[in-house]
Structures are given as C-alpha cells and as structure tokens.
Amino acid sequence: MILDCQNICKAFGTDVILDNISFHLEEKEKMAIVGINGAGKTTLLKIIMGEESADSGQVIVSKDRTIGYLSQYQESNYNTTVRGVMMDALKPILELQDRMRELEHTMAEQSGEELEKSLELYNRYTHEFEYKNGYSCESEANGVLKGLGFSKEDYDRHTDSLSGGQRTRLALGRLLMVKPDIIILDEPTNHLDMESISWLEGFLSSYQGSVIIVSHDRYFLDKIVTKIVELDNGHSQVYNGNYTYFAQKRAEIRENMMKAYLNQQQEIKHQEEVITKLKQFNREKSIKRAESREKMLSRIERLDKPTEVASEMRITLEPNVLSGEDVLTIEGLSKSFGDNNLFSGIDMDIKRGEHVALIGGNGTGKTTILKMINRLVSKDAGAIILGSRVKIGYYDQEHQVLTMSNTIFDEISDAYPDLSNTRIRNVLAAFLFTGEDVFKRIQDLSGGERGRVSLAKLMLSSANFLILDEPTNHLDITSKEILENAIRNYTGTVLYVSHDRYFINQTATRIIELRDKQLTSYIGNYDYYETHRTYSTDLVSPFTPISGVSDAPAQTAPAVSQAKLSWQESKAEAARQRKKANDLKKLEASIEELENRIAEIDEQFLLPENATNVGLLNDLTKQRNEADTELNELYTKWEELSEED
Structure with a gap:
C-alpha cells in the first residue's frame, strides 16, 4: 500500500462534502475517483495533496514516496520555452550526467584505492542513470510533447505565448517526465484531442508508478483504471474493476437500494396509518398500542433516498414526422x-x-x-x-441558439408560445431547473446549465x-x-x-x-x-x-x-511499409548488440583483476563513451523512422 485515506471528513459550513471517506492505493495501481459535479472529487484531491485540510481523518503516504499533481485549472508561471520546461523536469538526470562526466575526468588521473572508490561511485551513478532512462530521456521528452499535440515548431516558443489549454498540456508533459511515485490528475483530457488522449492512455497504462484520475471521460477510464472510488452524497464506495464494471455494478446496487428504500417507505406509511387509526379509537389500550408502535417506528434506521433518483435529468426524444x-x-x-x-x-x-x-x-x-x-x-x-x-434540431456547443438576455422560462416560452406555464415548468424541472431557478438569465448560467437549457429546447422540438x-x-x-x-x-x-x-x-x-x-x-x-x-x-x-x-x-x-x-500507389505504399518494418528490425538488432556490448564493458569494470590497471580502465571508459554515443544515435534513428507516416 502506497497511500491510505482513512475516514476523511470535510464540510463547508453546514454543507457536508465528504463523510468518512476511506480507500487505499496499491503500488502501480491505477485508480479513478468519480461522482456527479459537486460530489467533492477535487476537494478530496486537494486534501490528499495537503492544499486543504480535512476536518477529521488522515492521509497516509508511504515513506519517501513522491506525488505529482495536475489540477483542473492549472496555473503555470514558466518563464522559459516549451523545451525549457521539459528540460527543467529532467534537471536531476542531467545533473547526474554532469557528475558522471566530472568523475570520468577525475578517474583518468587516479589510481589504486582512490580509483577503486571512484569506480564504485561511477558504477552507482551509471546504474541510476540507466534506471532513470538517462540515455534517451531527451528523446522521451520530445515524444511526450509530440504525444500531447506539440509540434517541433512549438519547442522554442515562449510559454507566455501559449494558450491556457497549451499551458495545461505542457504542465501535464512536465509532470509525466518528472515520474513521481503517484501521479494525481484532475480532468487531464479536457484540453486534448482524440489522438493525444489515446497516446496518454498508452503512457499511463504502462506507467510504473501509481495513478489517481478524476475524469468524466469514461472510455479513457475504461482503458486505464482497475479500481473506482465513487463519491456519492458525501459517502464513498470502492469498486474493483474498470468503468464498465463499475457502471454495471453500481446500477445493480442502486436498484437494490431503491427497492429497499421504497419497501421501507411503504412499511413506514403502513405503520403511520395504523398508529393514526389506533389513536382514533381513543381507547386506553389502543392508545398504548399506538404509542408502542411509535416507539418502534422511531427506532428504525431510515434509509436515504438514492441521489440519482432525486437529481437525474429526464430526456425523451421522439420525432413527430x-x-x-x-x-x-x-x-x-x-x-x-x-x-x-x-x-x-x-x-x-x-x-x-x-x-x-x-x-x-x-x-x-x-x-x-x-x-x-x-x-x-x-x-x-x-x-x-x-x-x-x-x-432539424440543432444543439450548439457555443449556445448561439440561446438568447443571453432571456430568463430560462422566457427562452422556452418564446420558442414554444403554445405551451402552458405548467408544461414549461414541468419540462424545466425534468432538466433540474425548479422554483426560482427558472427566472435566472441565460447569461448568468454556467456552461453545464446552458447545455441543459439547449437540451430542453431540443426535446420540445x-x-x-x-x-x-x-x-x-x-x-x-x-x-x-x-x-x-x-x-x-x-x-x-x-x-x-x-x-x-x-x-x-x-x-x-x-x-x-x-x-x-x-x-x-x-x-x-x-x-x-x-x-x-x-x-x-x-x-x-x-x-x-x-x-x-x-x-x-x-x-x-x-x-x-x-x-x-490508385492500385499502383497502394502497392507502392505497402512496399514502403514493409521496407520500414525491415529497417526498424535491423536497427533494433543493432541496438540490442550495442547494449550487450555496453553490459560487457560494465562487467569488465567490476572485475577485481582490472581494478588497478589504469590503462585498461581508461580504454574501457573510452569504449563505453563511444558506445553510448553510437547507441544514442541509433535511438534517434529508430525514433525518427518510427515517426514516419
């Protein structure tokens, strides 16, 4: 277990957002937190990150584990280029590389026990550098930028010239390159197109750390997560599976909850009718029996009505011609x-x-x-x-079909003047606008609320x-x-x-x-x-x-x-693809051969009989550096060939 949330509670005034929320995250586990808008998902993430305090409960993170967080509304104040942001994320690796180079120069002038200690340190540095993918980290950073929709022309752009969406994508790219033990992402797909989302799915699925995601993108969740934590009416429920499993299981649970709630309501109503009738008899025994039933009724633990039943939209679409x-x-x-x-x-x-x-x-x-x-x-x-x-019935994401100065009620009334006030109110209630809400102006509504008004007009059309x-x-x-x-x-x-x-x-x-x-x-x-x-x-x-x-x-x-x-062009394209596949295979064989050679050199470094042979060690160091350079060139060729259309 890498992270444990125990009985987290949080309220804002009298509004209880989180009530005894508990779950844990295992190493390398991919988990999603889901719930309706306002369920407390972002609040919970901020509590985990320590940006907000819980009223009670605790968040326990395993010792020496790092957490990276991308918020839904990212504020990034980078005073550099796109490439500079990614290089900043690689700073620890690049600094380690500098220490290796310094040590190589130092070893050239050392001998004996001093050289042996330096070699031991160099070997430690090398293994850490390889573990952190140091030899191809810059290529990996370029791959991340490309995957997130940045072109090569964007690399030298100053971050001040980026849009809000581009800054969020860059912040995500930087976080992915930092590679914390736990990545926490709040709506990471909001500013990505389909190809970038697909790329991110692949990256996160193979990520060696743990991941917590808040997202409304259910296909994205299906591809990545193996655990779902649902926040509902302040409480939490854990489902071990992807989103499709969660949706099916939740439907079963909600159906059972509704049956239990309705059965209890029916029993309560029955008991209240019996009590009323017993009191109407106005006899000593009947009154005592009524009082006894009242005591029993007061001890019943009343079930909450499932929230979806109380708050869901009701949409019926049907053409009349x-x-x-x-x-x-x-x-x-x-x-x-x-x-x-x-x-x-x-x-x-x-x-x-x-x-x-x-x-x-x-x-x-x-x-x-x-x-x-x-x-x-x-x-x-x-x-x-x-x-x-x-x-045609048209739903416009920019809501140009809505009159901003209208109230919600007037918007429906103007579009469908034959509808009675009662009918308009019933339709708006089906889209969660009740009471005085119907007199809010369109211009004052959130994007989601405007969307619901547009859907209401669409249903009536x-x-x-x-x-x-x-x-x-x-x-x-x-x-x-x-x-x-x-x-x-x-x-x-x-x-x-x-x-x-x-x-x-x-x-x-x-x-x-x-x-x-x-x-x-x-x-x-x-x-x-x-x-x-x-x-x-x-x-x-x-x-x-x-x-x-x-x-x-x-x-x-x-x-x-x-x-x-044409058929000839298709044939030529197939031949090109076959040649590309063969070239890639050859490059991969060369890379494997060179990696084996580097491993052999590293083994010779560690042999006791070579520890004092300064000439041999210098020669091995030279061979190692040349092999590293050649390997980097092969990696670059392989990446360029792989990226060709």
Missing part, C-alpha cells in the same frame, strides 16, 4: 478561412435512422460542417441538400434530424448516461461531433472521420473504428454513401475512403 429515406446529401463541399483551407470537394450521405458521429482532430473543420448544414456559416463551394420532410455539437460537454457522468439512453432510443436521424469516445461507442451506428481534408466512413461504433481505422493501404476506394447499419453488419463492413489512391 417521419423524414424521407435520404436525410442529408453533401456534394463537393469546400471551405477556407483566409489561407487556411479546411477541406475541398468532400461528399457525405446520411440515411434515415442513422446515428453518425463526425470525428477528427482539433481544427479540422467538424463544427464548421455542422454550422454550414444549419446555414450559420456560408460554404465556398458544393451543395448541401436536405431530404423531404426533414426537420420534435425534430427528426438532430445535429449535435459536443453535446456531452459540461455534463456529469450521470447526465451523459441519460443523454446516451435518449439518443440510443431515438428513432430519427442523428449527426454529431463529439470527443467523448464512450458516448460515441454507446450511440453511433456509423463513424465518419475527417482527416487530412478527406472523409473516411466506418460502419460501426468507436470500438469498431479503433479496430479498423487505417491511414495507408486500406484507403483504396472513394467515399460512397452507405445506407443503414442494418444493411451491412458492422463486423464485416470495410472502411470506405474518399482518398483516391
């Missing part, structure tokens, strides 16, 4: 902003009943496509054709073609699951942009990827896309409209690409 078979046809669509060409001549075809996720890296133009369909942004060329009887731009942003996990269920059961057509891979996995019947200004279509959910996506030899035929997922099973459907590679 059936659209034609062809819902959306896009032909030759092009868009540029100044010199930035997003895409040219792209085609897309969506049929009735399809649930299509449009994915791609940040800045590729996904949201622009949605806005052009909704005529919020003009197209440069091409045609956007809506099918017969198609009625009875649209048969939903276009959604990042619909899960700012929603807690419970609300995401409710929205997922509504989309899954929706009989109309859906086109959406989302970075939430779990949401995509649950709701998409087809995925269209926008990459390198081209579209690639995959019939299936996100798991299918992950298994079948390719950027080389599979891209052999143009994008063709695909009818519904029901017409072609996801298990056998091929990826269809818009990239126009």
Whole structure:
C-alpha cells in the first residue's frame, strides 16, 4: 500500500462534502475517483495533496514516496520555452550526467584505492542513470510533447505565448517526465484531442508508478483504471474493476437500494396509518398500542433516498414526422478561412435512422460542417441538400441558439408560445431547473446549465434530424448516461461531433472521420473504428454513401475512403511499409548488440583483476563513451523512422 485515506471528513459550513471517506492505493495501481459535479472529487484531491485540510481523518503516504499533481485549472508561471520546461523536469538526470562526466575526468588521473572508490561511485551513478532512462530521456521528452499535440515548431516558443489549454498540456508533459511515485490528475483530457488522449492512455497504462484520475471521460477510464472510488452524497464506495464494471455494478446496487428504500417507505406509511387509526379509537389500550408502535417506528434506521433518483435529468426524444429515406446529401463541399483551407470537394450521405458521429482532430473543420448544414456559416463551394420532410434540431456547443438576455422560462416560452406555464415548468424541472431557478438569465448560467437549457429546447422540438455539437460537454457522468439512453432510443436521424469516445461507442451506428481534408466512413461504433481505422493501404476506394447499419453488419463492413489512391500507389505504399518494418528490425538488432556490448564493458569494470590497471580502465571508459554515443544515435534513428507516416 502506497497511500491510505482513512475516514476523511470535510464540510463547508453546514454543507457536508465528504463523510468518512476511506480507500487505499496499491503500488502501480491505477485508480479513478468519480461522482456527479459537486460530489467533492477535487476537494478530496486537494486534501490528499495537503492544499486543504480535512476536518477529521488522515492521509497516509508511504515513506519517501513522491506525488505529482495536475489540477483542473492549472496555473503555470514558466518563464522559459516549451523545451525549457521539459528540460527543467529532467534537471536531476542531467545533473547526474554532469557528475558522471566530472568523475570520468577525475578517474583518468587516479589510481589504486582512490580509483577503486571512484569506480564504485561511477558504477552507482551509471546504474541510476540507466534506471532513470538517462540515455534517451531527451528523446522521451520530445515524444511526450509530440504525444500531447506539440509540434517541433512549438519547442522554442515562449510559454507566455501559449494558450491556457497549451499551458495545461505542457504542465501535464512536465509532470509525466518528472515520474513521481503517484501521479494525481484532475480532468487531464479536457484540453486534448482524440489522438493525444489515446497516446496518454498508452503512457499511463504502462506507467510504473501509481495513478489517481478524476475524469468524466469514461472510455479513457475504461482503458486505464482497475479500481473506482465513487463519491456519492458525501459517502464513498470502492469498486474493483474498470468503468464498465463499475457502471454495471453500481446500477445493480442502486436498484437494490431503491427497492429497499421504497419497501421501507411503504412499511413506514403502513405503520403511520395504523398508529393514526389506533389513536382514533381513543381507547386506553389502543392508545398504548399506538404509542408502542411509535416507539418502534422511531427506532428504525431510515434509509436515504438514492441521489440519482432525486437529481437525474429526464430526456425523451421522439420525432413527430417521419423524414424521407435520404436525410442529408453533401456534394463537393469546400471551405477556407483566409489561407487556411479546411477541406475541398468532400461528399457525405446520411440515411434515415442513422446515428453518425463526425470525428477528427482539433481544427479540422467538424463544427464548421455542422454550422454550414444549419446555414450559420456560408460554404465556398458544393451543395448541401436536405431530404423531404426533414426537420432539424440543432444543439450548439457555443449556445448561439440561446438568447443571453432571456430568463430560462422566457427562452422556452418564446420558442414554444403554445405551451402552458405548467408544461414549461414541468419540462424545466425534468432538466433540474425548479422554483426560482427558472427566472435566472441565460447569461448568468454556467456552461453545464446552458447545455441543459439547449437540451430542453431540443426535446420540445420534435425534430427528426438532430445535429449535435459536443453535446456531452459540461455534463456529469450521470447526465451523459441519460443523454446516451435518449439518443440510443431515438428513432430519427442523428449527426454529431463529439470527443467523448464512450458516448460515441454507446450511440453511433456509423463513424465518419475527417482527416487530412478527406472523409473516411466506418460502419460501426468507436470500438469498431479503433479496430479498423487505417491511414495507408486500406484507403483504396472513394467515399460512397452507405445506407443503414442494418444493411451491412458492422463486423464485416470495410472502411470506405474518399482518398483516391490508385492500385499502383497502394502497392507502392505497402512496399514502403514493409521496407520500414525491415529497417526498424535491423536497427533494433543493432541496438540490442550495442547494449550487450555496453553490459560487457560494465562487467569488465567490476572485475577485481582490472581494478588497478589504469590503462585498461581508461580504454574501457573510452569504449563505453563511444558506445553510448553510437547507441544514442541509433535511438534517434529508430525514433525518427518510427515517426514516419
């Protein structure tokens, strides 16, 4: 056990946030802390880090263990370049390298017992340097920067010129290079695109230390964690498994809790009715019996009502008009902003009943496509054709469809003037706006609250073609699951942009990827896309409209690409990939041979008969340095070749 939280309690005034929270973290264990917004997740992390004090309880960290923390709102005041921040993280390793070099010069002038002591120290330094990956740490730092979305052109940028998201990513990269025994991450995927998240998953999964994550990205959690700590209504529950296991187990537990609660409420109501009736008899015996029952009732330990039942959104989406078979046809669509060409001549075809996720890296133009369909942004060329009887319902992540000066109540009333006040209040209550909340102005709402207002308008629209731009942003996990269920059961057509891979996995019947200004279509959910996506030899035929997922099973459907590679080009690309694989294999063999040679030299350093042979030791040191230099060059070649597309 590397960390132990024992009976942590924390309240702000009369509001109890954490009530006897207990769990432990094992060495190399990957754990997530989950719960609805306001459950106390970030507060708990700050208590673990010592940034806030608990009212009672204690946090025990094993002796000499280091902890690194990336907060959700990172404040970084680096006065250097991007590369400088990463080199600062490597400072202990670079200082160790300097000590090794100094010792090498010193040993050249030593002999006897003095040299033996220096050799022993040098050997200790060498092993520590190797253990900390010193020979390739700078390459590893570059790999981390690349994985987190920084280009080589960014390395020399001053940190003052970075955006808030870039600074957070840089802080994450620095933390990963420091390699503490425990990494604590609060919403680490917030500023990452899909490729960077996928890279981070791989890094954390193979990380040799322990990890604690707070995240609403359920696909991310599924890939990494083996333990979930849920915070609910101040209490904690530990589940040994990934997020999918937790969700299933929690549903079973919540169902049992609700049954127990309802049964107890029914029994209490029954006893209260009996007591009332006995008192109405107004007899000495009946009154005594009533009093006896009251005492029994007062001793019952009353169960709390499960929080999800009390606080969940209720969404029902259903089209009131059936659209034609062809819902959306896009032909030759092009868009540029100044010199930035997003895409040219792209085609897309969506049929009735399809649930299509449009994915791609940040800045590729996904949201622009949605806005052009909704005529919020003009197209440069091409045609956007809506099918017969198609009625769009649009959810905009920037909430431009909301009037900021309106109250929540007026926003619904203006959009649907035929609704009665009672109906409006009932709808808003379903989206967690009750009492005086309905008179809050849109401009004063949080991002999550504005999202709920937009979803309420969407539900009332009875649209048969939903276009959604990042619909899960700012929603807690419970609300995401409710929205997922509504989309899954929706009989109309859906086109959406989302970075939430779990949401995509649950709701998409087809995925269209926008990459390198081209579209690639995959019939299936996100798991299918992950298994079948390719950027080389599979891209052999143009994008063709695909009818519904029901017409072609996801298990056998091929990826269809818009990239126009000829058969000869595909063959040449396959040959290039084979050559690359062979070159990598040769490099890896050379690296292994050189590493074995270095190990042999180190063994000769340790032989007693060589301890006083200054000439031999100097020669071995020279051989060792030359081998180190050659090995670093091989590492660099291998990395460059591996990074080639």
